[in-house]
Amino acid sequence: MTFVPARPFVFAAYLVSLAIYRLYCSPIAQFPGPKLAALSRWYEFYHEVALRGQFTFHIAELHRKYGPIVRINPQELHASDSEFWDTLYGPGRVDKYDDCSNRLNIPRSIFSTADYNLHVLRKAPLLPLFSKKRIADFQPVIREKLDILCTKIDGYVASGRPWAINRALTAFSGDVITTYVFSESYQHLESPDFNETFHEPFMATSEVGHVALQFKWLYPLMNALPAWLVLKMQPQIFLVLQLGKDSIPTDFDAKLKAILSGTAKENPDHPTILYELVRGDLPPQEKQIDRLNEEAQLLVAAGLTPSSWAMSVAALHIVRSRHIYEQLRAGRGPVAAEQGHGPVVLPVRQGQQVMSGREPRDSRDPAVPGDFVPQTNASDVALAHDFFLPSARLDSKGVRVTVKEAEK
Numbered sequence: 001m002t003f004v005p006a007r008p009f010v011f012a013a014y015l016v017s018l019a020i021y022r023l024y025c026s027p028i029a030q031f032p033g034p035k036l037a038a039l040s041r042w043y044e045f046y047h048e049v050a051l052r053g054q055f056t057f058h059i060a061e062l063h064r065k066y067g068p069i070v071r072i073n074p075q076e077l078h079a080s081d082s083e084f085w086d087t088l089y090g091p092g093r094v095d096k097y098d099d100c101s102n103r104l105n106i107p108r109s110i111f112s113t114a115d116y117n118l119h120v121l122r123k124a125p126l127l128p129l130f131s132k133k134r135i136a137d138f139q140p141v142i143r144e145k146l147d148i149l150c151t152k153i154d155g156y157v158a159s160g161r162p163w164a165i166n167r168a169l170t171a172f173s174g175d176v177i178t179t180y181v182f183s184e185s186y187q188h189l190e191s192p193d194f195n196e197t198f199h200e201p202f203m204a205t206s207e208v209g210h211v212a213l214q215f216k217w218l219y220p221l222m223n224a225l226p227a228w229l230v231l232k233m234q235p236q237i238f239l240v241l242q243l244g245k246d247s248i249p250t251d252f253d254a255k256l257k258a259i260l261s262g263t264a265k266e267n268p269d270h271p272t273i274l275y276e277l278v279r280g281d282l283p284p285q286e287k288q289i290d291r292l293n294e295e296a297q298l299l300v301a302a303g304l305t306p307s308s309w310a311m312s313v314a315a316l317h318i319v320r321s322r323h324i325y326e327q328l329r330a331g332r333g334p335v336a337a338e339q340g341h342g343p344v345v346l347p348v349r350q351g352q353q354v355m356s357g358r359e360p361r362d363s364r365d366p367a368v369p370g371d372f373v374p375q376t377n378a379s380d381v382a383l384a385h386d387f388f389l390p391s392a393r394l395d396s397k398g399v400r401v402t403v404k405e406a407e408k
């Protein structure tokens with residue numbers, strides 16, 4: 001009986017000593033920042049989860065107030081100082097931050113691997129696959145996907161219907177990277193209006209990641225629950241979990257089983273990441289299906305999301321600026337800028353090919369552009385939410401255009 005009143009007292013004493021430790025005794029106590037952020041991660045939770053991906057903007061404000069190094073939560077400092085780059089990415093052992101390991105529900109992927117040595121072991125077989133030579137060897141696949149995209153654009157020209165460039169580029173990037181990862185694509189470019197892409201599950205992973213970062217039990221709990229219950233309670237988390245399960249339309253597991261059992265067909269014309277990993281020197285525990293599934297999720301997400309975002313931003317500036325458009329058509333200048341939105345580095349040839357709606361190898365005159373009529377503005381690509389993956393305003397309908405046949 002005497003224990004009951006003692007419990008709240010013990011708990012209160014624990015909270016007080018934790019607060020004293022965090023404010024005055026922690027190894028990072030002397031760094032500037034808001035006291036609330038030093039006291040508790042609920043500060044971060046409020047900006048990341050309650051306000052939906054606003055912490056990055058708030059951190060920028062904190063730097064303006066406190067200087068180049070700011071304490072943003074009880075355990076972390078944030079640096080806004082380009083000289084720190086060499087320290088962070090310089091030679092020597094740097095373990096990643098263990099707390100982030102289960103943020104994306106892929107704890108055994110290289111991205112989430114905190115231990116330096118394990119990270120080196122897992123990353124080593126991937127490095128040669130991203131050499132310039134290997135990517136150059138892969139060009140025919142990229143061109144083949146580009147042809148499909150251009151044919152789809154021709155269809156929009158003929159119908160005069162508007163379409164979303166960012167969805168098209170997500171489908172394009174997805175079909176390219178899945179072919180590199182699995183030797184076959186999901187043919188998202190073929191889907192009507194590019195409706196089927198990995199955009200939704202990856203954005204869900206990204207946003208839920210802010211919650212998972214705060215509550216480490218989230219994914220273990222959700223993974224243990226039946227799928228129908230997760231779907232009912234948390235449709236967003238359901239999308240994330242589906243990536244790791246043997247399920248259509250993602251079915252990464254089914255593809256991996258076929259590769260591991262030797263029943264899948266490898267394309268002899270180019271290297272394929274998962275076949276190389278399975279054949280390579282990784283120890284057996286690193287080649288287990290669940291680990292490879294997580295690596296595949298990472299590679300597809302990492303290959304797809306930043307590339308399609310970067311191309312969509314470039315596309316918006318191209319279609320809204322006749323000047324940039326004409327520079328590109330003339331093959332000049334890789335850098336374009338629109339006032340107030342910073343420089344946009346444009347992959348010139350790619351930009352030309354995608355935006356012309358035509359494959360430059362064909363016999364038609366590439367100097368005669370189709371006429372892009374933007375139905376969109378800069379707010380459709382301006383960073384409005386940082387869910388780890390960047391997001392424009394949530395009610396954006398995408399980077400939309402109609403394309404008219406060019407006058408000859």
Ligand code: HEM
Nearest residue numbers: 110111112119123177298299300302303304306307308310
């Ligand atoms: C515009 C294009 C891209 C941008 C801006 C970009 C940016 C980044 C950044 C900032 C990181 C984190 C680096 C760090 O942890 O210090 C990263 C990691 C990674 N990216 Fe990219 N990326 C792009 C394209 C790609 C592509 C096409 C792939 C191909 C699959 C890829 C695969 C990866 C992988 C596997 C990692 C994890 C590396 C590791 O943890 O060691 N990325 N990327």
